Amino acid sequence: MAEMAHTEKREFQTEVKQLLHLMVHSLYSNKEIFLRELISNASDAADKLSFLALQDNDLFEGDGELRIWIEPDHEAGTLTIRDNGIGMSRDDVVANLGTIARSGTAEFLKQLSGDQKKDSRLIGQFGVGFYSAFIVANRVEVFTRKAGAAASEGVYWASEGDGEFELGTLELPQRGTRIVLHLRDDEKEFLDSWRLKSLVRKYSDHVAIPVMMLGEPAPAEEGEEPKQPELEQINAATALWTRSKSDISDEEYQDFYKHLSHDFSDALSWSHNRVEGKLDYTSLLYLPSKAPFDLYQREAPRGLKLYVQRVFIMDDAEQFLPLYLRFMKGVIDTNDLSLNVSREILQNDRTVASLKAALTKRSLGILEKLSADEEKYAVFWKEFGAVLKEGPAEDFANREAVAKLLRFATTHTGDEAQTVSLADYVARMKEGQTAIYYVVADSHRNAAGSPHLEVFRKKGIEVLLLSDRIDEWLMSHLSEFDGKPLQDVARGALDLGELEDEAEKKAHEETDKQYTALTEEIAKILAADVESVRTSHRLTDSPACLVVAEHDIGAQMRRILEAAGQELPASKPILEINPEHPLVQRMNEAPTDARTRDLVMVIYEQARLAGGDSLQDAAAYVQRINKLLLELSA
Ligand SMILES: Nc1ncnc2c1ncn2[C@@H]1O[C@H](COP(=O)(O)OP(=O)(O)OP(=O)(O)O)[C@@H](O)[C@H]1O
Numbered sequence: 131m132a133e134m135a136h137t138e139k140r141e142f143q144t145e146v147k148q149l150l151h152l153m154v155h156s157l158y159s160n161k162e163i164f165l166r167e168l169i170s171n172a173s174d175a176a177d178k179l180s181f182l183a184l185q186d187n188d189l190f191e192g193d194g195e196l197r198i199w200i201e202p203d204h205e206a207g208t209l210t211i212r213d214n215g216i217g218m219s220r221d222d223v224v225a226n227l228g229t230i231a232r233s234g235t236a237e238f239l240k241q242l243s244g245d246q247k248k249d250s251r252l253i254g255q256f257g258v259g260f261y262s263a264f265i266v267a268n269r270v271e272v273f274t275r276k277a278g279a280a281a282s283e284g285v286y287w288a289s290e291g292d293g294e295f296e297l298g299t300l301e302l303p304q305r306g307t308r309i310v311l312h313l314r315d316d317e318k319e320f321l322d323s324w325r326l327k328s329l330v331r332k333y334s335d336h337v338a339i340p341v342m343m344l345g346e347p348a349p350a351e352e353g354e355e356p357k358q359p360e361l362e363q364i365n366a367a368t369a370l371w372t373r374s375k376s377d378i379s380d381e382e383y384q385d386f387y388k389h390l391s392h393d394f395s396d397a398l399s400w401s402h403n404r405v406e407g408k409l410d411y412t413s414l415l416y417l418p419s420k421a422p423f424d425l426y427q428r429e430a431p432r433g434l435k436l437y438v439q440r441v442f443i444m445d446d447a448e449q450f451l452p453l454y455l456r457f458m459k460g461v462i463d464t465n466d467l468s469l470n471v472s473r474e475i476l477q478n479d480r481t482v483a484s485l486k487a488a489l490t491k492r493s494l495g496i497l498e499k500l501s502a503d504e505e506k507y508a509v510f511w512k513e514f515g516a517v518l519k520e521g522p523a524e525d526f527a528n529r530e531a532v533a534k535l536l537r538f539a540t541t542h543t544g545d546e547a548q549t550v551s552l553a554d555y556v557a558r559m560k561e562g563q564t565a566i567y568y569v570v571a572d573s574h575r576n577a578a579g580s581p582h583l584e585v586f587r588k589k590g591i592e593v594l595l596l597s598d599r600i601d602e603w604l605m606s607h608l609s610e611f612d613g614k615p616l617q618d619v620a621r622g623a624l625d626l627g628e629l630e631d632e633a634e635k636k637a638h639e640e641t642d643k644q645y646t647a648l649t650e651e652i653a654k655i656l657a658a659d660v661e662s663v664r665t666s667h668r669l670t671d672s673p674a675c676l677v678v679a680e681h682d683i684g685a686q687m688r689r690i691l692e693a694a695g696q697e698l699p700a701s702k703p704i705l706e707i708n709p710e711h712p713l714v715q716r717m718n719e720a721p722t723d724a725r726t727r728d729l730v731m732v733i734y735e736q737a738r739l740a741g742g743d744s745l746q747d748a749a750a751y752v753q754r755i756n757k758l759l760l761e762l763s764a
Contacts, residue, residue, distance in 0.1 A: 136298060136299055137286065137296050137297065137298035138296070138297055138298070139294050139295070139296055139297075140224070140228060140294060140295055140296075140297055141293065141294050142228055142229075142289075142293055142294060142295060143228060143229040143230065144236075145229075145230045145235045145236055145239055146228065146229060146230055146261070147293050148239045148242070149230065149235075149239065149256070149261060150261050150264055150291050152239070152242055152249055152253060153253065153258070153261050153262055153264060153265060154264050154265050154291065155244075155246060155249070156246045156247075156249035156250040156252075156253055157250055157253065157258065157262065157265050157394075158246075158265060159246075159250075160250070160394070161265045161266050161317070162320075162329055162333075163258060163262060163265075163333070163388075163394070164262040164263050164265050164266055164311075165211075165320070165326070165329050165330070165333065165334075166329075166333035166334060166385075166388065166389060167258055167259055167260065167262045167263075167392065168211045168260070168262075168263060168309055169198060169211065169330070169333070169334045169337060169341060170334070170337075170389050170392065171259070171260060172198045172211060172212075172213035172215060172307065173198065173213075173215075173334075173337045173338065173339060173389075174215075174445075175213050175215025175216045175217070175306070175307060176196040176197075176198070176213060176214075176215040176216075176338075176339050177215075177338075177442030178215065178216040178442070179196065179214075179215045179216040179277050180196065180441060180442060181441065181442055181443060181444075182216065182277070183277075184441065184469055184470065185470070186278070188278070189277045189278050190277075191277065191278075191305055193214060193305075195214075196213075196214060196215060196339045197213070197214060197339060197340050197341075197342055198211065198212070198213045198337070198339060198340070198341045198342065199211075199212040199213075199341075199342045199343070199361075200212075200326055200330065200341060200342070200343045200364075201343070201344075202320070202321040202322070202323060202326060203321070204321050206312075207312060207313055207318065207321070208310050208311060208312050208313065209267075209310075209311045209313055209320050209321060209326075210308060210309065210310045210311070211308075211309045211311075212306065212307070212308040212309070213306045213307055213308075214304070214305060214306035215277075215306050215307065216276065216277050216306075217274045217275045217276040217277055217279075217305050217306050217307055218274045218275075218276055218285060218307060219276045219279060219283065219285065220283070220285045220297070220299065222276065223272070223274065223285045223287050223297070224297065226260070227260060227272065227287055227295070228295060232424060232427075232430065232431075233424070233427055233429055233430075234423060234424045234427045234430075235256075238252075238255075238256065238423040238424070250394065251394075251395070251420070252423075253394060254393055254394030254395045254420050255420055255421065255422050255423045256422070256423060257391070257392035257393065257394075257422070258392055258394055259392055261291075263309065263311055264291035266311060266313055266314060266317040266320060267291075267311035267312050267313055267314065267317070268290060268291070268312060268313075268314050269288065269289070269290050269291075269311075269312035270288065270289055270291070270309065270310070270311055270312070271286070271287070271288040271309070271310040271312075272285075272286070272287040272288070272307065272308070272309050272310075273285075273286055273300070273302060273307070273308040273310070274287075274302070274306070274307040274308070275302040275304070275305050275306070276305070277305045277306075278305075279305075281301055281302055281303045282299075282301055283299070283302075284299065284300045284301055284302025285297070285298070285299060285300075285302075286298035286299070286300050323343060323344070323345075323346065326343060326364075327343065327364050330343075330364050330365055331364065331365065332385065333385050333388070333389070334365055334385075334389065335365045335366045335382070335385075336365075336366065336368065336369065336370035336382065336385070336386050336389070337365055337367065337389070338367060338368065338369040339367060340363040340365065340367045341363065341364055341365040341367070342361045342362065342363055342364070343361070343362060343364050344359045344360070344361055344362070345359050345360055345361070345362040346359060347359040369437075369440065369463075370382065370383075370386045370414070371402065371412050371413075371414040371461050371463060372412065372440065372463070375402050378402070383397075383400055383402070384396050384397060386414075387400065387416045387459070390416070390435065390459060390460070390461065391416070391418065391459045393418055393420065393459075395418070395419050395420050396419060397416040397417060397418055397419060397459075398417045398418065398419040398500065398506060398509060398510055399416075399417045399496050399499070399500050399506070400414065400415060400416045400417065400460075400496070401413075401414075401415050401492055401493075401495065401496045402414045402415075403492065405488070408484075409464075409466055409481070409484055409485060409488060410464065410465040410466055411462060411463060411464035411465070411466060411485060411488075412461075412462075412463045412464075413434075413460065413461065413462045413463075413488075413489055413492065414460050414461045415434075415458055415459075415460040415489065415492055415493055415496060416458065416459045416460050417457070417458060417493075417496050417497070417500070417510065418457060418459060418513075419509055419510075419513070420513060421457060421513040421514060422457075425456070425457065425514075425517065431445070431446045432446060432448050432451075432456040432457075433445075433446040433447045433448035433449070433450065433451065433456075434446075434447050434450050434451065434458075434459070434460050434461060434462045434489075435447070435460070435461045435462070436450070436461075436462055436463075436464075437461065437462070437463035437464070438463070438464060438465070438467045438468070438469050438471060439463075439464075439465055439469065440463060441469060443467075443469070443471060444473070447462070447473075447476060449473075449476040449477060449479075449482050449486060450462055450482065450485055450486050450489050451486065451489055451490060451493065452486070452490055452521075452524050452525050453520060453524055454517055454518055454519075454520035454521040454524050454525065454532075455490065455493045455494075455517075455518075455521075456517065457513070457514045457517060458493050462485065462489065464481075464485065466481045466485070467479070467481060467482070487527075490525065490528060491528075491531075494528060494531050494532065494535065497510070497518075497535050498531075498534070498535065501535060501551075504549075507537075508547070508549065511537050511548060511549075515536075515537060515548060516598050516599075516600055518532065518535060518536070519536065519598065519600045519601070519603075519604045520600065520604075522604060522607040522608045523603060523604070523606075523607040529607070529608070530611075533552055533608060533611050534551065534552070534553065535551075536551065536552060536604075537549055537550060537551055538550050538551075538552075538555075538568075538594045538595070538596065539574060539577075539578075539594070539595045539596075539597075540555065540592050540593060540594050540595055541578070541583060541586065541587065541592055541593045541595065542555075542558065542592045544578075546574045550594070552566065552611040552612070553612070555592060555594065556611070556612050556614060558592055559592075559614075560589070560590070560591055560629060562629050563591060563629055564614060564615070565614060565615050565616070565617040566594070566611060566614050566615070566616045566617065567586060567591065567592070567593045567594065567617050567618075567619050568593060568594035568595075568596055568605065568616060568617070568618060568619065569582055569583060569593055569594070569595060569596065569618070569619050569620060570596045570597070570601055570602050570605070570618065570620070570684060570685070570686045571595075571596070571597055571686070571741075571742050572597065572686060572689070572742045573597050573742070574595060574597045576597070576740075576741075576742045577595040577596060577597045578595055579740070580619075580620070580675075580740065580741070581668075581669055581671070581672035581674075581675040581737070581740050582619045582620045582668055582675055582677075583619065584668060584669050584670040584671055584672065585624070585626075585667065585668040585669065585670060586619065586668075587670075588670050589626075589629060591629065593619060599686075599690060601686070602684045602686045602687040602690075603687065605618065606687075618678070618684065619668070620675075620676075620677055620678055620684075620685075620741070621677065621678045621679075621680060621682075621684065622677070622678070622679065622680035623677075623680075624666075624667060624668045634667075638665075638667050641665055641709045642664075642665050644709070644718070645665045645707070645709055645718060647718075647721045648707070648714075648717055648718045648721040649663040649664055649665065649707065650663075650721075651721040651722060651726070651730075652705065652707065652730050655727055655730050655731070656705060656730065656734055659702065659734065659746075660676075660702050660703055660704060660705045660734070661679060661701075661702040661703060661704050662704050662705075663704070663705045663706075663707065664704065664705075664706055664707075665706065665707055665708075665709050666706030666707060666708050666709075668706070669706070669708035669710070669711070670708070670710065671711075672708060672711070672736075672737075672740065673707065673708050673711040673713045673714050673733045673736070674705060674706060674707045674708060674714070674733040674734065674736070674737045675705075675706050675708075675737050675740065675741070676703040676704070676705060676706075676737045676738065676741050676743075677703060677704045677705075677706055678703055678704075679701065679703070679704060682701045682703075683698060683701065685703075685741060685742065685743065686742075688701075705734060705737065707733070713729065713733065714733075716729075717729055717730070725761075728754050728757065728758060729758075731750075731751075731754055732751070732754055732755065732758065735751045735754075
């Protein structure tokens with residue numbers, strides 16, 4: 131090793147320490163994946179160099195044959211993975227091998243339990259990477275020099291994975307990165323060249339540049355000098371997506387997915403397509419089976435790996451898919467863009483827009499196909515359903531296609547699981563039913579217990595039970611499905627149309643008349659709180675409920691917007707009272723009684739509670755209830 135000019139000790143960022151600990155403990159039963167991860171990084175480094183060299187060929191320093199070498203050393207007990215890719219500067223090393231820049235990491239790591247099985251699943255959401263080296267090594271050394279930098283700007287990094295690392299500068303004539311793993315005593319199997327070869331073939335066959343390793347020395351003939359072993363290429367070295375679909379096994383697709391995504395679990399599904407004609411591209415899109423921990427972080431990396439004419443251009447090209455499909459992973463390789471395309475150009479390029487439209491259709495196609503398999507689709511829905519619900523607002527053109535893919539909890543299943551499609555619902559609609567009904571609340575339990583459902587239960591009409599934060603937003607952009615309007619049961623006057631017969635309607639009008647005095651009295655008492663008061667025909671068991679006026683913002687959306695600090699115009703709900711309820715009937719006997727006043731307040735406050743709202747004056751409510759209870763027990 132060359133003379134080290136200067137070394138210092140540095141602490142890992144806390145998150146790195148936690149992650150390292152987790153990695154080693156939870157991934158032990160899959161320890162061999164470290165090799166895939168390091169080869170993956172080396173291949174990314176080669177991609178990055180070829181890309182930069184498009185502009186500046188000197189970066190190759192006369193050595194344009196990009197390779198990865200695997201070097202087991204039995205004597206030293208080390209396994210070295212070496213590449214002549216882009217390499218790292220000192221700053222790169224500190225940033226990449228000492229910190230984790232993804233926001234939300236700290237919160238994510240807090241969820242780790244020490245339970246190996248659970249944690250290994252969680253780590254899949256994070257993405258395994260360089261640090262997986264510590265699963266098999268008790269000391270890792272990195273020698274790296276950035277392409278284009280002087281030989282004197284070599285960087286040395288070493289760590290035992292225990293909380294700190296050494297950092298030094300040294301002379302490195304060779305550009306690229308060399309990672310030396312000092313294998314733990316019981317991991318020496320990874321020095322065995324047969325084992326290494328089979329791992330590379332299994333996990334990294336499709337890596338687009340050659341992975342080289344010394345072959346076995348050929349047995350020497352009698353009286354001859356022993357032959358030196360020769361370097362052999364041990365992978366196929368053809369980018370997977372350039373191969374023909376029929377030649378690729380499911381296992382190869384899955385392995386490539388893991389190489390691409392650093393995910394630990396299999397993909398749920400994928401679609402590989404070559405398109406020639408107006409557009410000319412190959413795409414390989416994957417649907418993961420597990421959401422990354424930062425799915426809702428605005429700055430989280432997303433998008434596809436972009437290649438132009440087989441040349442890697444960039445990671446995380448986010449212009450090829452809409453936000454609501456940000457969970458898709460994959461590769462797009464196109465001949466329609468120029469090699470010097472930049473992120474800025476991608477943003478307003480017409481070809482990119484066409485590619486985006488095509489890839490959006492493909493992704494929705496994957497989902498549609500998957501939806502035939504209920505079990506798998508449930509996995510997808512649980513992980514990504516709430517993201518897909520952003521679709522109708524973002525992508526007007528594909529609104530119908532997205533709507534078909536949505537799943538809901540409903541009164542029909544009596545289950546919190548979101549499994550009912552709008553098509554299922556429509557197929558079960560009652561004779562004369564023209565609308566799709568839904569109720570929104572802040573939890574499934576509150577939705578299922580909403581007083582607004584009473585008349586629907588009585589008539590056996592199914593209602594969608596919505597309780598995801600995004601649901602009201604979704605509904606405001608969906609408005610109809612299959613020609614049937616979507617209707618909030620807590621909004622506006624309830625018109626059940628043909629679901630009610632003439633006799634029922636007549637009876638309602640009659641009761642309304644009998645309750646005029648009471649509704650007027652209540653309107654006076656609650657003048658500050660409600661817009662108006664009327665008799666209800668949607669209740670059977672509850673004395674009253676609150677209804678949002680037809681064009682007002684719904685209660686759920688209002689709470690979300692207010693929590694986000696938005697000032698909204700004040701709006702008051704409508705109070706509906708149930709003329710079938712004995713309490714209301716009693717009030718109707720003496721509308722102006724002092725006791726009626728207390729009852730009015732209580733049923734109003736209860737209606738707020740049932741709708742998921744809090745009370746304006748909880749102490750007064752408790753006092754009123756206690757007063758009534760006392761009267762009762764007197
Ligand atoms: N062989 C290498 N050559 C150059 N840079 C490397 C190499 N290995 C790792 N790096 C750098 O270190 C970073 C961190 O690697 P790590 O594998 O931990 O993260 P990652 O999540 O896998 O990142 P990515 O998904 O971009 O590969 C990489 O993104 C890369 O910038």
